[in-house]
Amino acid sequence: MSQNPDKPHSSEEKLSGLxxxxxxxxxxxxxxxxxxIRQSAPGSHRDDTPKSSPPRPVSIEELMExxxxxxxxxxxxxxIVNGDFQIKPAELPEHSLxxxxxxIVHKAFWDCLEAQLKEDPPIYDHAIKLLGxxxxxxxxxxLPGHTRLRSQITEVLDxxxxxxxxxxxxxxxxxxxxxxxxxxxxxxxxxxxxxxxxLKDINEIVPLFRAIxxxxxxxxxxxxxxxxxxxxxxxxxxxxxxxxxKFQEFLEKQPNSLDLVTRWLQEAADDLAKLRCKTLPxxxxxxxxTGGATTLCSTAVQNQAYLKLLKWDHANRPFPExxxxxxxxxxxxxxxxxxxxxxxxxxxxxxxxxxxxLGDMPGFAEKxxxxxxxxxxxxxxxFVRSTF
Numbered sequence: 001m002s003q004n005p006d007k008p009h010s011s012e013e014k015l016s017g018l019x020x021x022x023x024x025x026x027x028x029x030x031x032x033x034x035x036x037i038r039q040s041a042p043g044s045h046r047d048d049t050p051k052s053s054p055p056r057p058v059s060i061e062e063l064m065e066x067x068x069x070x071x072x073x074x075x076x077x078x079x080i081v082n083g084d085f086q087i088k089p090a091e092l093p094e095h096s097l098x099x100x101x102x103x104i105v106h107k108a109f110w111d112c113l114e115a116q117l118k119e120d121p122p123i124y125d126h127a128i129k130l131l132g133x134x135x136x137x138x139x140x141x142x143l144p145g146h147t148r149l150r151s152q153i154t155e156v157l158d159x160x161x162x163x164x165x166x167x168x169x170x171x172x173x174x175x176x177x178x179x180x181x182x183x184x185x186x187x188x189x190x191x192x193x194x195x196x197x198x199l200k201d202i203n204e205i206v207p208l209f210r211a212i213x214x215x216x217x218x219x220x221x222x223x224x225x226x227x228x229x230x231x232x233x234x235x236x237x238x239x240x241x242x243x244x245x246k247f248q249e250f251l252e253k254q255p256n257s258l259d260l261v262t263r264w265l266q267e268a269a270d271d272l273a274k275l276r277c278k279t280l281p282x283x284x285x286x287x288x289x290t291g292g293a294t295t296l297c298s299t300a301v302q303n304q305a306y307l308k309l310l311k312w313d314h315a316n317r318p319f320p321e322x323x324x325x326x327x328x329x330x331x332x333x334x335x336x337x338x339x340x341x342x343x344x345x346x347x348x349x350x351x352x353x354x355x356x357x358l359g360d361m362p363g364f365a366e367k368x369x370x371x372x373x374x375x376x377x378x379x380x381x382x383f384v385r386s387t388f
Contacts, residue, residue, distance in 0.1 A: 073246045077325045079232055080239050087224045089217065114206045124166040127173060130209055132159050134180055137216045141187045141223060153183060177208060184215060189222045247322060257321065264320040268305035272296050310334050343372045 079085050092099035113130075116123040135157040142150050156179050165171040185196040195215045202208040235242075250257045273296065309323065309330050319327045347368055351358065358364050 073243060074325050076235050076239065076242065079228055080235050081326070085228065087221060087228065089221065110206055110210060113209070117205060121169055124171060124173070127205075127209070128159060128162055128166065131157060131162065131176060134212065134216070135159070137220070138180070138183055138187065141219065149183070149186070173205060177205070177212070180212060184212070184219070188215075188219050192218060192222070260318055261320045261322050264308070265301060265305055268308055269296055269301045271308070272300055272304050310337055339373065339376045342376060343369055346372050
């Protein structure tokens with residue numbers, strides 16, 4: 001068991017794979033991407049799509065590697081499209097079993113530390129190990145050019161010297177903690193200055209250690225989010241090629257992994273072909289004979305496919321694999337579109353019935369839009385969706 005149960009996994013380590021080109025696994029906060037991909041696995045009833053190669057057996061190693069690739073791609077995609085993306089510590093539900101077990105283990109750990117420090121003479125084994133972890137955390141915040149700060153941390157938090165002082169009864173742990181707090185104040189972001197001040201008001205060693213690790217966790221989150229903002233421009237330059245490469249790898253490993261996309265694009269092409277037949281006369285050859293159907297433009301098919309996503313039945317139909325990571329965004333756009341349609345309909349009916357008398361009133365249209373928007377707030381509009 002780790003000597004510091006309050007210490008979460010380092011977010012910088014999880015993000016380092018994105019900077020170095022290595023694919024490291026990272027849990028997305030809501031873990032919805034992999035879940036939706038599993039739920040959206042293509043079924044066996046494909047009457048209107050070309051039959052792909054039959055699925056081949058997949059080993060556990062291949063599944064784990066694929067899941068790892070999906071997680072990395074989803075993380076990179078979220079960083080690119082969401083300018084407000086931030087890494088946050090996971091918060092367990094208040095009455096969950098996991099939280100209860102974690103709290104019990106943490107309490108036992110800190111109670112053990114307190115009991116050791118109350119011995120006569122005090123036992124500093126656990127405290128020295130915690131100082132070692134604090135030293136590692138402080139060093140991880142330094143840049144290559146911070147040679148002076150690195151020397152100070154290494155000199156003051158020399159674990160061998162601290163062990164000798166503890167054995168000889170000469171260890172002043174409060175002095176070491178004071179140095180740690182000062183160094184944290186030097187390295188932290190300005191937003192953490194208030195937390196640093198609160199540390200100076202804690203007099204008991206065990207609560208102070210616990211508070212120090214809590215602030216260190218916040219500082220690690222700040223560093224991780226700084227890394228995210230730093231690598232975002234690089235990811236934006238390579239995102240299209242990176243995602244194209246990943247989907248190609250999925251397709252090579254599992255030929256039917258993009259069947260939903262195939263069906264979605266085929267439906268869009270069929271819709272365009274039907275529309276063209278209704279609006280345009282059949283094309284004729286030079287001798288006057290009716291020719292075959294003209295080739296559809298790929299851009300037009302793609303545009304039509306994205307328009308279909310604005311009327312997608314999310315409850316009863318799986319989302320196409322290549323846009324699955326943006327499903328929640330498409331749902332929000334779809335809801336906004338439906339609200340705009342309702343608002344426009346209300347305005348049209350109101351002005352048609354009332355005539356120019358109300359139309360000339362200043363602010364009347366804005367007031368109607370505000371009222372309708374309030375009435376539609378928070379509603380999923382199932383009755384509206386069924387009429388479109």
